[in-house]
Amino acid sequence: MxxxxxxxxxxxxxxxxxxxxxxxxxxxxxxxxxxxxxxxxxxxxxxxxxxxxxxxxxxxxxxxxxxxxxxxxxxxxxxxxxxxxxxxxxxxxxxxxxxxxxxxxxxxxxxxxxxxxxxTAASGCSSYSGIPLTHRGMSRRVQFITGHFNDNEPLDLNWQSIADPDSTLVIYMGLSNLPLAVHSLIDAGLPASTPAAAVQNGTTELQQRVITTLDQLNDAIHQKRMKAPVMIIIGEVVSLADELDWFQQSLENKRLEDSYEQNALNR
Ligand SMILES: C[S@@+](CC[C@H](N)C(=O)[O-])C[C@H]1O[C@@H](n2cnc3c(N)ncnc32)[C@H](O)[C@@H]1O
Structure with a gap:
């Protein structure tokens, strides 16, 4: 030794x-x-x-x-x-x-x-974006999955077992294969209207968050021009995001204040 x-x-x-x-x-x-x-x-x-x-x-x-x-x-x-x-x-x-x-x-x-x-990023993004990973009556199970396989191998997951409306699904490295994941989940029976979120740079002052539904998730992420690291959270718990938020709104208020100050200085 x-x-x-x-x-x-x-x-x-x-x-x-x-x-x-x-x-x-x-x-x-x-x-x-x-x-x-x-x-x-x-x-x-x-x-x-x-x-x-x-x-x-x-x-x-x-x-x-x-x-x-x-x-x-x-x-x-x-x-x-x-x-x-x-x-x-x-x-x-x-x-x-x-x-x-x-x-x-x-x-x-x-x-x-x-x-x-x-x-882990799932916990950090959950707390800092107002999305509890479990909540009584909404989610009985949490699944952590990877959205990206080593060496860019095709994402071959058991979507039938993953598409559970009583669980929270957290996808690490989910951006590159997101259209496939969304399509596979809906195909496997998860309602297209399931609440879904993406959190970029979670827990930092650069955090961005989108709250939408499963079928709109990809477009919403593109509109916000999100880039890795992004955590995807899918499930009913996402519907609590605004009510339980304590971080994102204060961050956005601060960004607004900073831009007003910057504009005033530039005038
Ligand atoms: C290779 S995995 C590493 C995960 C790490 N070991 C953990 O426990 O969080 C990298 C992925 O974690 C997620 N991630 C890590 N940090 C993040 C953050 N601050 N905000 C959002 N997602 C994050 C993203 O999905 C990213 O693509």
């Missing part, structure tokens, strides 16, 4: 730096090197003290900056060199984060590790 190196696989949460766990912040402050993903926000990177090395291994859907095998190799090599590594991943490492693959690579090389959970 290599006693020197140690890897902490740490969830950074969905964006708002204050959603990091106390443990995650402590580990960042004592690391030798932080290896981080594209979805780790600038506010979170600002928590890394000066002098600690940072390595970006950012990945985008369809544009794999650093292939997973190479990320594994980077971490393994740093650990073999005796470094204390924080492998910082957006959201939770074990929710569509390939955290399990990285841990398997560490185990293969007898490298000691720990896994620190983070708030």
């Amino acid at each position: 290599n006693k020197q190196g140690f890897v902490s696989l740490v969830g950074a949460g969905p964006g708002d730096a204050e959603l990091m766990t106390v443990k995650a912040v402590r580990l960042l402050q004592h690391a030798d090197v932080v290896v981080y993903d594209r979805l780790v926000s600038a506010d979170i990177l600002n928590l890394i003290p000066k002098g600690i090395s940072r390595i970006s291994v950012g990945k985008e859907v369809g544009k794999h900056c650093v292939p997973q095998a190479q990320i594994n190799e980077i971490i393994v090599n740093l650990a073999k060199a005796g470094r204390k590594i924080v492998r910082l991943k957006g959201g939770d490492p074990y929710m569509f984060g390939r955290g399990g693959e990285e841990v398997l690579a560490l185990k293969e090389h007898d490298i000691a590790f720990e896994v620190v959970p983070g708030i």
